[in-house]
Structure formats: C-alpha cells, structure tokens
Amino acid sequence: VGCYYGGRLALGGNDVHFLMRGDLDAVRKSGLRVSSPAGDFGLDDVRAHGTTAEIGPSDLVIIALKSTSNGQLDELLQPLLHENTALLTLQNGLGSDEFLAGRFGAGRVMGGLCFVCLNRIAPGVIHHLAQGEVALGEFAGPPLERTRALAAEFERCGVPCRVVESLAAERWKKLAWNVPFNGLSIAAGGIDTGRILSDPDLNELARTLMREVIDGAARLGFTMPEDLESVHMSATETMGAYQPSSLIDFLAGREVEIDAIWGEPLRRATAAGAAMPCLRMVHALIKSQVAARTKPQNS
Amino acid sequence: VGCYYGGRLALGGNDVHFLMRGDLDAVRKSGLRVSSPAGDFGLDDVRAHGTTAEIGPSDLVIIALKSTSNGQLDELLQPLLHENTALLTLQNGLGSDEFLAGRFGAGRVMGGLCFVCLNRIAPGVIHHLAQGEVALGEFAGPPLERTRALAAEFERCGVPCRVVESLAAERWKKLAWNVPFNGLSIAAGGIDTGRILSDPDLNELARTLMREVIDGAARLGFTMPEDLESVHMSATETMGAYQPSSLIDFLAGREVEIDAIWGEPLRRATAAGAAMPCLRMVHALIKSQVAARTKPQNS
16 A cells, blocks of 8 residues: 555655565665556655654655554654654554544544555565545544645546545445455455355345444444445445455455454444444454464465 | 264163264274273174165164254165154254154154263274263153153163253253354354353353343243353353364364254244344354365365
8 A cells, every 4th residue: 555655656756755664675676566557657766765764754654554553653653753744544444543643643643545456466566456546534623725735646646536524434434344344254254245245144244234333433423325335235246256455464364453443443333332243243253263363374 | 972872872782773884894893982981881793784774674763963964864764764763863953853853753753962072083983071961852742751761771871861841942052052152163263162261252242142042042932041141151161172063073174063053043033033143143154154164185
C-alpha cells in the first residue's frame, strides 16, 4: 500500500521518502516497479531509507504499516514531525485514528480508506490488480482545506480520491464488508469470497454478520445507507474467487489485524448496547485459529 | 467402540460375531487385544467376518459404525434380522435411532450412549484409556425387560451400564457437551478442551453453545437438569488436554459426524422455535472447514 500510493505521488513529482525494511536493498539497487491496469510505471531514483531519522521532518506522513505494529509508531514518527506535520493513516479497521490522535494530537490525524487489490510480488515490485480509490477524511471533524487539497493531489497523480464527511462512518461502512468476508474466509477454513457466497449457510452467515455491524454502527450514531447490505453483497458477486487480505496474511503465517477488524468494532458496539453474538464468535474463533496455526517456514 | 464392547461381551462368554473391514485379517491371525485400566484382556479365537451374510440371523445387533455410513445399513443389517432381533446403536448424536426405526421398525431399536475414551492403536489392538459407562434406553418408550436384561449382562461382563427412562433426553444431555466441545475444538483451529477452557472468550462461547442446546432440548420437551452446565464444565476441567473424537477424526482427515452432532440438533431445535445463532454458526463453519481441509495422504 505504501509503495503503491507513495509511488504514484512520487511519479507525480512530489518529494516522497520511503521508510523500508525488507525491500530497502532491492529498491536502492533497482528502484520501484508497479504493474497496473491504470498504467505500469517504474521509479529508478527512489528516496528509500532504513530509518525515519534519515528522512527528518515532513509535511505529510503516510502510515501504511500494519496496525498490529502500531506500538512502533511512537519511535518511528518522532523524527518526522514538525509543528504542522499531518498524519494520514491508510490502515484498516478501527483504532489507528484514535491511537495517533492520542499520541500526536487529534488535529494532525487524517484517515484514508483504500479500496484496492495489491500484491507485493517481490521486493520493490508491486502488482496492482484492481480498483485503487481512496476515501479521505479528517479524524477530528468534517473535511478541511488540507483534506480537499490532498484529495486533489491524489487525483492529479492518478489516484481516484473522494473526500468523506465522516471518517468514522466510512470506516464502519467498510467494516460491514471486512467483518463478514475477511472473517468467514479464515473461520470457515481458508476459503475465498466466491465459496462464501455459494454456500447457502455461509452466505446467510455473512449477511447476519453484516447486519450486526450495521446495527452496531447505528447504535454508535453512524447510520449506514439503507441499501448497504445489497450493495456489498452485489459487489462481492463481481469479485469471483477473491481472497481477502486477512486470509492471505493468515495463510502466509503473517500477523492478522484481528483487533482493528473484529476486536475493536466488537468492543465499541457492545459498549453501545449491541448484542453481536456472531461477531463475538467469529472474533474468538479467529483469535484462537491464529494462535493455533503452524507458522510456515518462509515468511 | 465395537471391538471394545463386543470384546467385553465375548470375554464374558457370549456368542459375539464381529463384522470387520480393515481389521479382519489381523484379528483372524492374532485375535483382539485390549489394554484397559479395568484390566487388560485378549481374545485369541474371535468370530470375525467380512460380511454380515456369514454371520446370519442374530438376537442382538450392536451398531458401532459411524453415522456417516448409515446409508450402508440397509444392506448390512438385512442378513442379521430374525423376527425378534434387537438393534442397539452405540452411535453419537441424533438421527440414528429414527433412521433404524424407519427402516427396521421402532420396536427393535435401543440406543446406548458410550462415555468412554478409546483408541484403536493398530488393527485389532484397542487402548481403553478411561471411563466406559453405557447409558442404555429404548427408542420407542420407557425401558423394557430386555433393556434391564441387557444392562445386567453388560454389568456382568465388566461394562458399567445404567438404564435411562428417556433415550432422547439422554442424547440431548450428552449433546450439551459434544456440541460445544467437539465443535469448538475443530472451529477454533484444532485445539483440545483444556485450551477451550483456558481462553476466556472460548470458555464463554462453550457455555453459550451449551445453553443453546439446553434451551433447544427444553423446547422439544426434554428438560435438562438445572445444574447440567456446571456439571459438564466441572467434568471438562478434570479432562486436561482432551481431544474430542470429532477433532481426532477431523485432524486425521476422516469423516466427521457433522449431521449427528450439529446438523440434526440444529434442525430439530429450530423447528421447535429455538434461535441457536451460535450453533447455526459453528455448524456452518465446521461443514466448510471439513470440506476445505486437505486430506492427509495416509488415512
């Protein structure tokens, strides 16, 4: 996610610095390569760094690491901040906005929801498969001038971007898809969205989970569009044998963003009085499955 | 199960014939060996057969094959029947009583619930680990003279056996344990009962599932003992790292009795008006996990 969106912004002429870990040597040597239905591109001269101290104070920090690594952000972000540095988290689910706001000030925090299918197929080599839109909002309130300016810059650089009035409402709208489909893809034995839709019991269960999320959101004051269930279900039908990102992480033995996608929504909605028996169950099962799985040797 | 209980009855001097498949050659050559805390025993001269036609009409047929193979019973049982042949199913869960009653007449059918830990460690070699009691009842109504006579014969042969007034109620009582513990052991990623108890979320989920089963039973007219939940939970605490039989089957790539343990209870209880959201979910997930698993090469 960081390579793709950062790459698009750099291609558009912005002064983008990348914090890299596993990809650092490959990108320093061979640059960044992106194949994309929106046009392939390569960046030969990438400003890739191994530490944020090398990068120094910046106007905008885009945060694309997994939310399970948020504990590292205190140390990672400190060298990047000046008085007006904005923080844009592209992370999934719930919790990162509040985490950043608590540590660095609510006024800095923006959130972007990425509707995109990306694979990192080798160090510095990104395969962009489909979609790519970003929904951009402010944590502390309605959109600001900087929100619209950043959205315009994304658009200029080839990233469809829409500004949203309520970042939190937008997160719940996306969770209404991620909770059932990322969840059942793991809990039902490592299956893709096509198999979830074609099994009548799992299809019904996906709808039940989706309705629990929609009900939970409503209790928190975020009223979802009336047709959200049918919109999400129809969109899923066009995806074919799609593997949600959490399933890919699970199968590869990598960390799964359990708290951001299931734990935190469950906590917030039940605190607001929602029952959520199926979300409670899928959360407990996935936590246990992740703890019980045998980690593959190369990951 | 068949080797153990049949072996005890044969050891006591009854004329027991065994229908065997994979174990036939080994048992013909080397007999049956049972190691047991209640006393090891061996049978050198076992009446082991490859077909039921070889056995012929019998007074009592003990059915110990998996309920997933019930489709074979029409053919298997026909040669064993005379006018008064009784059928005793030692199979798990719900459905086999009614299946046998529908095919062969309700009056023939008895059911036995086995509370026993057994492993077949090699062909004809049985390791009896713990317990062993049979709860015996009639399908068509309260106990008969034959029920008490058979229970007395089991007792004489070293098998603790109690006669139950209602076979169906007894099945629901056992399901209140099997549904949550066999279920979560598979659905939560292949874990034993000790891990279910020690994870607070799974512990709570086990209790929720148990309460759904108890509620379902009550709606069908089978009122469970008030303390059943605490009795089952306390008993589970003494089991340590116990792997329920369904988990062992699942991990070995063998058929799992999904319908008998989860599907049929769900159907009957929801038909009687119970909600059962968690049982519905665990049933759908296990069905999918069994369908999705990679079968090991040697089983």
